[in-house]
Amino acid sequence: MRFLSALLAAASLVSTVKAHWLGEIKHQGYAPYTPAGYPVFRNVKDYGARGDGVTDDTAAINAAINAGNPCNRGCTSTTMTPAVVYFPAGTYLISSSILPAYFTQLIGDAANPPTLKATSNFAGFGLIDGNPYYTEVLNWKSVNVFFRQIRNFIIDTTNIPPATAATGIHWPTAQATSLQNIVFNMPTASNVVHVGLFIEEGSGGFMTDLTFNGGATGASMGNQQFTMRNFKFNNCKTAIIQIWNWGWTYHGLSINNCQVGIDMSAGGSSNLNVGSVTLLDSSFTNVPVAILTAWTPSSNPDTAGSLVIENIALNNVPVAIKGPSGTMLAGTTGTTTISAWSNGHRYTPSGPVEASGAINANPRPAALVSNGRFYTRSKPQYENLPVSSFISARSSGAKGDGATDDTAALQNAINSAVSQGKILFLDYGLYRVTSTIKIPPGAKVVGESFPVILSSGGFFNDINNPKPVVQVGSTSGQAGQVELSDFIIGTQNAQAGAVCIEWNLATSGTPSGMWDVHVRIGGYTGSQQQVAQCLKQPGSAAVNKNCIVAYMAMHVTKGASNLYMENVWLWTADHDIDDAANTQITLYSGRGLYIESQNGPFWLWGTGSEHHVLYQYQLANTKNIFMGQIQTETPYFQPTPNALVPFSPVSSLNDPDFAASCAGVSGNCANAWGLRVINSQDVLVYGAGLYSFFNNYSTACSTFTAGQTCQQRITSIEGSASNVNIYNLNTIGTREMLNRNGAQVAWYADNANTFASNIAVYKSD
Known part of the structure; x- marks a missing residue:
């Protein structure tokens, strides 16, 4: 009777939960290049999922995903079969991986996030496997996986024995993808080997508002670049393992009761795999070692393992940064805040100077800051509004x-x-x-x-x-x-x-x-x-x-x-x-x-x-700009034709005039700028990946062996500049990493990193 009463109470609770507007609104999405009747929106309950925590919902969820034959196994990529797969509140028991298709969004009720709970005999690589290994290679080329989202879920592996390998989400993806508002619940036993989030390759990307409870590792990740903010780690053995990267920006991490906060030591000092990490506005509490690194002044490559931290609060953290030979930066058994610290190459404004130690924190304009940290705001989901608060474009005649x-x-x-x-x-x-x-x-x-x-x-x-x-x-x-x-x-x-x-x-x-x-x-x-x-x-x-x-x-x-x-x-x-x-x-x-x-x-x-x-980012006569891990690529066809074709420079737009600025400059000078800053102040860049992979569609120019000859210049600071500062500037295929008023500041070979060249700290003044 008690069991029956509990089931009835649970059913009553589910029935009284206020439905999210996304599940209630009339769905009229139309995919014009698919067969008639193709469903853009799918509610998993319409495909047989129960969400009662008892029924195995795996087949029903995957049926919802695969309705209409979207781009899944064996498909390269597509924009023709979009899908929103919606999960109302509830607990969805699954015994094997959920396999989202390309251009598919998995969205749970934002007000009452549903739980995906693994069975004890779960089989698969990830409760959600965003890019499966049907063969020895990923189903989709990871750097071409675009336009995907997962948001509003609780991912629960606690039914799986702690010593059995388990992963919450497998997510090797690229640009225009996101994870948002997800909680990962894992066992906390001493023998646990569970991982919340695993990424082994790709070209990301963005994530926000993730919480990891328990597990051996909260997030184990390798990708070219990422911006991640507002992550919480509670009682993980290691919060973050950085497998490899070129550049990574973390903001608003809260790491609590973990043995190690961030382990970026992959490969060891003789062959470091981690290019650079930028960490700001974060806290560590009851963590013996906040950051574990393999960087030394003689690391190979020269600048690999570059680290910049700013505004980091410590509470009972004996070692802030630990290197191969022991403590690099002491912590405290009390409380303290690290204003700013770095290791790697510095240009302040000239260099390179290889060093580890305290640096002056960037002066932060009040306009960019809220409660002592850079302002952030997660994407609004309007979860407390009724469906009557929305008007449909198609109902309006479009x-x-x-x-x-x-x-x-x-x-x-x-x-x-x-x-x-x-x-x-x-x-x-x-x-x-x-x-x-x-x-x-x-x-x-x-x-x-x-x-x-x-x-x-x-x-x-x-x-x-x-x-x-x-x-x-x-x-x-x-x-x-x-x-x-x-x-x-x-x-x-x-x-x-x-x-x-x-x-x-x-x-x-x-x-x-x-x-x-x-x-x-x-x-x-x-x-x-x-x-x-x-x-x-x-x-x-x-x-x-x-x-x-x-x-x-x-x-x-x-x-x-x-x-x-x-x-x-x-x-x-x-x-x-x-x-x-x-x-x-x-x-x-x-x-x-x-x-x-x-x-x-x-x-x-x-x-x-x-x-x-002409350029990817241009800032002119402006101020009060925060940029977190910007990423650019030069057009693949350049320099054939170069950046003066087919758009002539327009002076009223402050367009670059390569004909004048490239006079007497060798190499492929008239290629698009990655970042150009003109007569501006208080421009703070916390991570930048400015890439030039091609010369007339050939990648032979983009390696250190080739001399990084795809283009000559990629970053320019011009005119008057005040408080224009860049942390972890990474460039590829470019010889002059940074120019100031036309003069070279940094040379690629002086700053060799894993695949890119890296400057940990640049300050304009």
Whole structure:
């Protein structure tokens, strides 16, 4: 009777839990390039999952994922079969791995996160296996796994015997992916070998709001680069094992009652595998060794194991940093705060100086800080709002079929939502627009599985008269606040004058925000910028005018201010995602992210900008900028043609003039800047990966053996600069890592790292 009463009580509790709006809203997402009836949204309970903690729900969950035959085993990649797989509150017992398809989001009830609980005889590599080993290699090439999310779950391996290997989530992925609001519960026995999160390769990426309880290792990770923030580790043997990386930024770690906080000693000092780690605004409590490193002044490669920490609170942490020979930085059995410390190469502003020890912490403008830490805000999920607070774009008349002109219908839907104080739900689709979509103050827009606002037509195709595709605020400096999440802005066919996002809004109080809002220029079905139209032509400097596809990815204008950006990827496609061979293509977009705000502040957490002709990031006459682990790539075709083709420099936009600045400079000088900072102050970069892998589609230039000859220069600080500081600058394929007013500051060979070259600390003054 007690068991029956408990079951009835549990059933009653589940029945009274308030349903999340995402499970209640009418789902009309339309994937135009799939067979009729393809389900964009799937509720796992509609496929037989019970969520009662008793029934084995594995088959039902995987059936929901595989409905409509999405891109799964044996498929290279796709944008044509998007899916949101939704889990209402409950406990879902699983006996083998959940296997999400490509371009699939797993989303639990945000107000009452569901539990995925393994059975005692669970079989599989990860309760959620995001990239399975069906053979000896991963199912998907990890650096090409884009546009995926998992959020709002409790991952529970406590039924699995502690000494049996178990992994919560296996997640080797790349850009425009995220994990958010997930708790990992593992056994705490002395013989436990469980791992919460495992990543062995990829090109990430962003994660936030993860908690790890118990286990041998909270997170064991290797990837090119990542931004991770707001992680909590409780009672793990080791909180983090860094397997390898080029650059990694951690913010807001809280590591408690673990034996080791961060182990970045992989490979040992004679052959270190970890390139660099940046750690800030974090705490360690009751941890014998906060950070374990293999770095020594004679490490191989020269700068591998570079570490920069800032604002780190210790409470009963006897050893802050332990190296091969013992304590490198003492901790305390009481409480203390480490202001700033580093090991590796320093340029302050000249160098290199190889050193380990205290450094001066970056002066932090008050505008960027909240309660002593850099400001952060997780993506809003509106979990406490009823479904009546949302308006659907498709219910408002927009088609999203990639062909219909949805300009008027989409604009009317946005305006209607704002006038009623509601949130626009952008059902999945490709919304073709032929003039600017204007987002007014007060707007909130939430996408379903990355719908696309797709510019098209002659309005956006005048290179001498650029027009915004999405304009936030009608005039530069207009007051107001906006929140945008989970959608894409793209272009269709030739769009030589398209500015994908123009941000004009000046926000006071709570910053405006963009979370998981991406610019994706070409390389997908519906863009008409694919293999058939824009196949790469190595060795040819001729420009196909039909492949001039954007003027600028994003422009933050002079009067704009107070914008928070998290996991925003501004990508001009280098390959066709919907081509079975991921064939490379040549597309021309002029500029990446241009910020010329006079005041700021701006926060860029986990952003990337890739394959734009003139530059990836440019900051001019601005201030109060935080950048966390930015990532760039130079266009693969350069220097054939170089950065002066096909977009001529525009002086009013402070465009770089390579003809003048490259006079007398050897090597491939006229290639796109990764980061260019002009007459700016209080620009703080906490991790940067600026990469140039190709010379005219050949990767032979990108190694140390080849002399890193893909391009000559990639980072430029120009004019007056005050408090422009970079932690862990990593460059690939570039000879001059950093220039100041045209003069070389740092040379690649002086700063050899694992695959990149690294400067641990650069300070402009």
